[in-house]
Amino acid sequence: MSPPxxxxxxxxxxxxxxxxxxxxFARQYGKRAFCWLVDDE
Incomplete structure (x- = not known):
């Protein structure tokens, strides 16, 4: 995964x-997790 x-x-x-x-669930799609970017708080 690239740095944010x-x-x-x-x-x-x-x-x-x-x-x-x-x-x-990610496993239904052959993944371990879904990842997305969020704003730092």
Whole structure:
């Protein structure tokens, strides 16, 4: 995973909640986790 840009950080979770409330799990897609960038606090 590449280093995050200044002012951001990576967050990784084994699940992701879709807009309709459905929770999908990374293992269903052959992954260990879903990762995305968030603002540093």
């Amino acid at each position: 840009p200044r002012g951001k950080r990576w967050v990784c979770r084994p699940w992701k909640t879709l807009p309709d409330g459905t929770r999908i």
